Amino acid sequence: MQNWQNLAYLGASVLMIYTFMGLAHPRTAMRANLIGALGMTIAILATFVQIDVWPLVLIGIPLGSLIGAILALRIRMTGMPQMVALLNGFGGLASVLVAGAYLIGQPSVDLQTNVATAASGFIGAVTFWGSLVAWDKLEEFLLKGGPILFPGRHVVNVILILLVIGLSFALVMDPTRTSLYWWLCLVSSLLGIGLTIPIGGADMPVVIALLNSYSGLAAAATGFVLKNNMLIIAGSLVGASGVILTAIMCKAMNRSLANVMFAGVGSEVTTGPKADDVYAGKIKATSPEEIAMVLDGASRVVIVPGYGMAVAQAQHAVKTLATLLEKRGVTVDYAIHPVAGRMPGHMNILLAEADVAYDKLLEMDVINPSFPQTDVAIVIGANDVVNPLARTDPTSPIAGMPILDVDRAKTVIMIKRSLSPGFAGIPNPLFAAPNCLMFFSDGKNAINDIISAVKES
Amino acid sequence: MEAFITSLTVFVLAIFVGFEVITKVPPTLHTPLTSGSNAISGITIVGALIAAGSSAVVGGPKIAGGYTLAEILGLFAVVFAMINVVGGFLVTHRMLAMFKRKD
Numbered sequence: 195m196q197n198w199q200n201l202a203y204l205g206a207s208v209l210m211i212y213t214f215m216g217l218a219h220p221r222t223a224m225r226a227n228l229i230g231a232l233g234m235t236i237a238i239l240a241t242f243v244q245i246d247v248w249p250l251v252l253i254g255i256p257l258g259s260l261i262g263a264i265l266a267l268r269i270r271m272t273g274m275p276q277m278v279a280l281l282n283g284f285g286g287l288a289s290v291l292v293a294g295a296y297l298i299g300q301p302s303v304d305l306q307t308n309v310a311t312a313a314s315g316f317i318g319a320v321t322f323w324g325s326l327v328a329w330d331k332l333e334e335f336l337l338k339g340g341p342i343l344f345p346g347r348h349v350v351n352v353i354l355i356l357l358v359i360g361l362s363f364a365l366v367m368d369p370t371r372t373s374l375y376w377w378l379c380l381v382s383s384l385l386g387i388g389l390t391i392p393i394g395g396a397d398m399p400v401v402i403a404l405l406n407s408y409s410g411l412a413a414a415a416t417g418f419v420l421k422n423n424m425l426i427i428a429g430s431l432v433g434a435s436g437v438i439l440t441a442i443m444c445k446a447m448n449r450s451l452a453n454v455m456f457a458g459v460g461s462e463v464t465t466g467p468k469a470d471d472v473y474a475g476k477i478k479a480t481s482p483e484e485i486a487m488v489l490d491g492a493s494r495v496v497i498v499p500g501y502g503m504a505v506a507q508a509q510h511a512v513k514t515l516a517t518l519l520e521k522r523g524v525t526v527d528y529a530i531h532p533v534a535g536r537m538p539g540h541m542n543i544l545l546a547e548a549d550v551a552y553d554k555l556l557e558m559d560v561i562n563p564s565f566p567q568t569d570v571a572i573v574i575g576a577n578d579v580v581n582p583l584a585r586t587d588p589t590s591p592i593a594g595m596p597i598l599d600v601d602r603a604k605t606v607i608m609i610k611r612s613l614s615p616g617f618a619g620i621p622n623p624l625f626a627a628p629n630c631l632m633f634f635s636d637g638k639n640a641i642n643d644i645i646s647a648v649k650e651s
Numbered sequence: 652m653e654a655f656i657t658s659l660t661v662f663v664l665a666i667f668v669g670f671e672v673i674t675k676v677p678p679t680l681h682t683p684l685t686s687g688s689n690a691i692s693g694i695t696i697v698g699a700l701i702a703a704g705s706s707a708v709v710g711g712p713k714i715a716g717g718y719t720l721a722e723i724l725g726l727f728a729v730v731f732a733m734i735n736v737v738g739g740f741l742v743t744h745r746m747l748a749m750f751k752r753k754d
Contacts, residue, residue: 210691211668217684218675224747227687231740234694241697245704250718250726254703258733265734266741271749274742278686281739284731285692291728292695295702299709299721306655406685409692414662420698421654427665428694434669435688439681532678539681546749552679 195243202240203424209233210428214435220552237424271547272504275402275537279328282405286321289314289412290379293419297375308369310418312362312378317415319379321408323386328401331394332536340617341394343458354385392458396501396578396617398536400443400454407436439538446532446558448584448594459591459618467587469621473613476626480607480633482640482647488605488631489644490651492569494525496561498598499541500534502575502610506637512574513548515645528554529561529571529598531579562599571603575637577616582624591618606630609640683746690739699728 210233216226238255245251269277293314302308331339344350361378365371393401410432417425444451453459489495497516503509516526528550534541542555565571573580576598584595600606601624608630615621624630633640676684702709703725711719 210694211672213687213691214669214672214676214684217680217687218672218677220677220680220747220750223680223683223750224744227683227740227743227747230687230691234690234696234736234740237694237697238700241700244701244708247704247706247718247722250722251700251704251729254699254726254729255733258730259737261730262734262737262739263741266738266745269742271746274682274686274746277738277742278682278689281686281689281735281742282692284735284738285689285695288693288695288699288728288732288735291724291731292698292702295709295721295724295728296698298724299702299711299719304652304655306652402685406688406692409689413692413695416695416698418655418658418662420701421658422697423658423661425694425697426658426662428691430662430665431669431673432688432692434666435673435676435684438670438673439685442678442681530678537682538685539678539683542679543682543746543749546679546746549749552750555679557678 199240199243202236203422206233206237206240207424207427209236210431214431271543272507274543275398275535275540276329276332278402278537279325279332279405282402282409283322283325283329285409286318286325286412289318289416290322292416293318294375294379296419297369297372301370305366307419308366310415311369311375312365313415314412314419315375315379316358316362316382317408317412319382320386320389321405321412323383324390324401324408325405327387327390328398328405332398337391339394341397341458342391344391347388347392348456351385351388354381354388357381358385389455393455396533397454397459399533399538399540400440400451402537403436403439403443405436407433407440410434410436443533443538446596447592448596467621469613469615472621472623473626477613478631480631482633482643484631485607485633485644486647486651488570488607489519489524489648492524494568495519495570495572496527496529496565496568496600496603498529498571498573498576498580498600499545500531500574500576500579501536502637504535504540504544504575506575508574508637508641509544509548511638511641511645513545513550515641515648516550518645518648526554527556527561529558529600530555531558531576531598534576534579558596558598565599565602568603570605570607571600572607572609573600574609574641577610577622578618580624581616581618581620581622583620583622590620592620600624601627601629604629607633609633609635609637611636683743686739686746687743690736690743693732693735693739696729696732696736699725699732701725703729
């Protein structure tokens with residue numbers, strides 16, 4: 195029986211590896227996801243051979259499935275960052291509970307298992323509370339979305355880490371004192387909150403990717419507790435995925451992970467030019483009619499979406515405008531900055547929802563060389579990722595960050611509600627550039643007004 | 652110790668496989684990658700099921716309704732892991748359905 199179960203687990207592991215392989219292309223991705231679900235089903239069924247007390251299992255599975263299904267079917271595409279954050283957290287919490295149950299029900303004498311138990315509790319609790327804070331910041335339920343810096347936070351976090359180490363050590367030495375485990379989880383919970391609360395706004399993609407990685411590592415640690423290789427394989431795949439995404443996000447901002455996590459960027463800016471000096475007398479406000487005229491002579495248009503498009507839910511209007519322009523023989527592409535939005539790939543999901551073909555969504559490195567041949571760049575709800583200060587001002591908080599070179603297009607149309615700075619808190623000289631027209635409006639209304647004006651022209 | 656070394660071997664090799672495979676995922680699929688890998692991290696469901704329903708593996712004194720504390724913790728773990736699994740795969744499916752070419 196044991197051998198059959200292990201073979202089934204091996205099969206499930208292979209299917210999960212295949213899931214990640216299939217995600218390499220949009221064409222195979224949907225099938226890959228279904229295969230992953232099949233692997234998970236096999237894993238669950240194979241575990242049933244060990245079950246002899248059924249009631250709780252038969253309550254838990256349908257209840258969890260129902261809640262999961264409701265969440266997944268009701269969430270709107272604009273709410274996806276919150277959903278991902280929340281799911282990360284539940285994975286972490288499950289690891290905390292499983293390791294705790296094993297500690298109580300099957301006290302282990304070997305050192306490795308005790309270390310793995312402490313690791314499951316620690317990583318799981320950090321993941322759960324970190325994710326709840328991330329969810330809350332995205333939802334803006336209790337806390338604001340930006341960074342929240344409390345005085346002495348570094349000291350508090352260091353003390354919490356020392357407590358975690360001390361409690362883990364005590365637990366590993368004497369696992370019969372199960373209360374130590376719950377203390378460890380409590381302190382780790384505080385640490386999860388303490389580490390996540392100072393990060394916010396445009397740094398959220400990094401937080402989401404990092405928590406994703408943690409949820410995988412928590413599962414892998416639980417695998418060590420259970421001595422189950424399938425959990426270890428699946429957990430480390432997820433861990434690796436999160437680490438890769440984290441690295442990509444950090445690189446796209448030219449910042450180290452330590453800087454993202456601890457510097458509290460986005461709260462205040464002390465260096466660089468003042469907004470009034472940059473903008474004084476140089477801002478050209480425009481109208482839908484003028485934009486329609488500019489678009490009339492264009493043969494290539496690039497749309498640059500940012501978080502503002504998600505907030506305004508303007509993706510469908512953007513697609514309508516693009517279709518209208520394409521019917522008039524204009525080439526329309528989309529330029530996607532890796533950290534645009536609040537999670538990795540956020541803009542791609544929103545535009546896919548609006549039926550934009552994925553091969554029109556171009557990555558930064560691909561589209562940047564073509565901006566000088568672009569007649570009009572329409573920037574909707576993006577700011578820092580198109581700020582030329584990243585190239586020119588070495589003292590700026592975004593210095594060295596790779597940006598979309600929209601300033602090199604013949605005309606730039608910035609759709610923005612005001613001249614307010616982006617997350618980095620610095621002015622954007624692009625707004626004052628001779629080739630830039632500012633259209634002050636809400637994203638969705640702006641695009642709809644442009645659509646009407648183009649139709650009339 | 653031997654079992655641990657085997658597990659550690661699997662862990663290290665799986666991380667290498669993960670890096671190799673996941674670097675090939677294009678940026679356009681980074682959100683489905685995050686939510687799909689989320690669903691897969693719900694693999695803890697296996698441990699949750701054993702905790703909730705396998706008296707041979709996880710025991711302890713009974714506390715409420717004839718169930719042990721470990722089993723009740725297991726029940727909560729089953730619920731949260733299943734939310735993760737079903738919610739993760741379903742939401743990923745919804746997203747990927749939007750990526751199908753409509754031509």
